[in-house]
Amino acid sequence: MASRTADTLYNVISIGMVVLTAVACLVIAGVAVFAPTPEPATVGGIIAEEPTLFVPPSPSPTLVGPTREPTGTPTATATSTPTITPTGTLDPTETPTPTPEEDEDEETPTPTATATVEAFVYELEDDSIDYDENPADNGGCDAALIAGTLLDADGDGVVGLIIRVTGTGFEETTTTGTATAYGDSGWEVEVDDEPTNETFSVQVEEEDGTPVSDVVEVEMINDCQENRAILVFREIEDS
Numbered sequence: 422m423a424s425r426t427a428d429t430l431y432n433v434i435s436i437g438m439v440v441l442t443a444v445a446c447l448v449i450a451g452v453a454v455f456a457p458t459p460e461p462a463t464v465g466g467i468i469a470e471e472p473t474l475f476v477p478p479s480p481s482p483t484l485v486g487p488t489r490e491p492t493g494t495p496t497a498t499a500t501s502t503p504t505i506t507p508t509g510t511l512d513p514t515e516t517p518t519p520t521p522e523e524d525e526d527e528e529t530p531t532p533t534a535t536a537t538v539e540a541f542v543y544e545l546e547d548d549s550i551d552y553d554e555n556p557a558d559n560g561g562c563d564a565a566l567i568a569g570t571l572l573d574a575d576g577d578g579v580v581g582l583i584i585r586v587t588g589t590g591f592e593e594t595t596t597t598g599t600a601t602a603y604g605d606s607g608w609e610v611e612v613d614d615e616p617t618n619e620t621f622s623v624q625v626e627e628e629d630g631t632p633v634s635d636v637v638e639v640e641m642i643n644d645c646q647e648n649r650a651i652l653v654f655r656e657i658e659d660s
Contacts, residue, residue, distance in 0.1 A: 543571065543625050543634040543654040545547055550639060559602075562645035565617050568609035569652035571597040571625065578606030579656070583628060585612045588621040603651075604632035616648040617641050 555566055567586055571579045580598030587593075594608050600609040612621055619641055625634035639650050 425572040453605060492545040539561060541632070541634050542656055544657055545634075545637050546572075546653040546655040550637075551651040552642055553649055553651065554646050560611070561640045562616065562648060564611050564648065565613035565615060565641055566611055567606070567621060567623060567639055567641075567652065568600060568603055568607055569654065570604040571608070571654045573656045574658045576655075578604050579600060580606050581628065582633070583626040583630070584608045584610070585624050585626055586612065586621055588612060588619055591621070612641065616643045618643040618647055 480505055487593070555561055555564055559566070569584075571582055571584075573579050578598070580596075582597045583594055584597060585592070591612060593612075595608050595610050597606040597608050600607040605611065614618070614659045621639045621641065623637045623639055626632050626633055637652065641650060642648065
């Protein structure tokens, strides 16, 4: 409302100034037109030059009034929408592993263990080992021997089977019937060149290497009076 009133006052003053200027110009023009032409003045019979009429310049109208403030077009301020950035680390969602449902009516069969039975044919008779002195004509105290025989269920010698003797860093085989000093099926293996207390394993095998007896552990005696171990294998009667 105040701005409109100032504009109206400014317009009235401007119009008034224009009207006054116009009236002043008309008055000056009228005076110049209707003023009587003066007789030329003479000086000593010489006509003096007419004075130049001074015509005042037309005043430029000066507008007086309140200075109008420029009306600017307001610039719209863009309002930005803040972007919300989530903070923190989201734990990954664990996917449960489905557990297969067990059929209660279906029983899980229990595996039946199959026992492996070794079909041994021979065993150490009376489960005992005899020790004696190695005869002088067989090396005496300068040897440690493991010897014996192999008998069938009737007590007869069995010839041609393998006797395998093994120990620490030692392995040797012989055949029943090669040392007849112990019988028709006698056998003998020298395990050392002097009495020893080492332990050796003895087992009877077929010619193709198939074991036909259990392994017998023989602990030697470090004594010249017992430096020979005697083993007798006999066929198992119910085999």
